[in-house]
Amino acid sequence: AQKITQTQPGMFVQEKEAVTLDCTYDTSDQSYGLFWYKQPSSGEMIFLIYQGSYDEQNATEGRYSLNFQKARKSANLVISASQLGDSAMYFCAMREGNFGNEKLTFGTGTRLTIIP
Amino acid sequence: GAVVSQHPSRVICKSGTSVKIECRSLDFQATTMFWYRQFPKQSLMLMATSNEGSKATYEQGVEKDKFLINHASLTLSTLTVTSAHPEDSSFYICSARDPGQGGPRGELFFGEGSRLTVL
DSSP states (O other): OOSEEOOOSEEEEETTSOEEEOOEEOOOOSSEEEEEEEEOTTOOOEEEEEEETTOOSOOEETTEEEEEETTTTEEEEEEOSOOGGGOEEEEEEEEESSTTOOOOEEOOOEEEEEEO | OOOEEEEOSEEEEOTTOOEEEEEEESSSOOSEEEEEEEOTTSOEEEEEEEETTSOOEEOTTOOTTTEEEEEEETTEEEEEEOSOOGGGOEEEEEEEEOTTSOGGGOOEEEOOOEEEEEO
């Protein structure tokens, strides 16, 4: 079974609108971490936001917020007021186990295109 | 923030030759680095965990003799693709965690990636 599932291979969103990128995960660990990374066409992986499994509040980083629904095992990324520079691939990733295990499992990604 | 640098960013080589890719942590020491491979329009797949001063740990299905990993210092890990073939053409990207940052978040920092094309 896939550990990280991103069901949206591509999305087109009008500039200035909010967008939600879906991510569901599968783990039997009680302690885990969820990440979102942005990958522009240049290839580098840019960290966006992190949610720990024990965090009670949804993570926020500027225009990025993570809608964490633990019982549903979902960790959707919400980008508010989208900008043209947001066009990129977005990957959801999970780190299982306790802190110190830095191996990440990535989803298949969502290609986001912002339309002017 | 912490910086991880890869070199070269692009390399084209002939089939049968070997190619070395370097991954450096520029402002921190990393006892562990990770090597990922990404095929076009696909996700990142972990290839191996590079451990300073000891052998790398390879993921299932990754050929150890094909992808040689050396982590000789706390700031440098190298990936050598031996006897490269066209099917080895891919985007290779490394990552490392700055032990001085992140706390429970344990944020990983990624290199810029290296695009290998084998003719």
